[in-house]
Amino acid sequence: MNRFQNFKNGLLKDNPVFSLYLGICSTLAITTSVNNGLGMGVAVICVLIMSNVIISLVRNITPEEIRIPVYIVIIATLVKIIQMLIEAYAPALNTSLGVFIPLIVVNCIILGRAEAFASKHGVLDSALDGLGMGLGYTLAVTSMSLIREVLSTGMINLVNPFDETQVLFNIRILPDDYVISMFSSPVGAFVTFAILAALVSVYKNHAGQKVAAKEVK
Incomplete structure (x- = not known):
């Protein structure tokens, strides 16, 4: 598989949330607003790229017996750095995402990705894999956030993460009489996730059938 194909697969075919079903807990919890989805997505992209690159660099000098603890220490260090930066420069985002x-x-x-890809591939391939998977995760959480926010509040409200008093974008999509408050609850998160995961599965099945038909011809 070439680099571009591997990168592209992370967006939809091997989307970490809707295809591989990874990171679902945080996805269900934080997708109440587009602000949360974008903020968490950017944080995960940064951690994925940096952790993949570092693990790829040290993969040949890391003893097999302790590779998992080494990966966890690297990831935990990067996450702490990201958390401190968010606390310092994006307090509104830090408040809304909290413990996540x-x-x-x-x-x-x-x-x-550290175990399945970065530990077996070079730096560039690992960085592209981290970017593709990170963008796939961001696409998943942002799409869920958008659907849930519109259905539960009737509007899209984007706030500057560096200044919570500054509204970047605010538009009403649905009248108040048509909002469905259930979508701001865990039940709404599960329903939204199930529908989007089903649509991705239908797309993958359709694409697989087209490939199979071409091979028969």
Whole structure:
């Protein structure tokens, strides 16, 4: 598989949330607003790229017996750095995401890519894999956040993460009479996730059938 194909697969075909079903806990919890989805997505992208690159660099000098603890220490250090930066420069985002920022350490996507890809490939390939998977995760959480925020509040409200008093974008999509408050609850998160995961599965099945038909011809 070439580099571009591997990068592209992380966006949809091997999307970490809707195809590989990784990182679902944080996805269900934080996707109440587009601000949360974008903020968590950017944080995960940064950690994925940096952890993949570092683990790729040290893979040949890391003893097999302690590779997992080494990966966890690297990931935990990077997450702490990201958390401190968010606390310092994006207090509004830090307040809304809360405990889920440090919990990136135990996000299955991060350790999964470290073990499955970065530990077996070079730096450039690992960086592209981290970017592709990170963008796939961001696409997943942002799409869920957008659907849930619109259905539960009737509007999209983007706030500057560096200044919570500054509204970047605010538009009403649905009248108040048509909002469905259920989508701000855990039930709404599960329903939204199930529908989007089903749509991705339908797309993958359709694409697989097209490839199979071409091979028959």
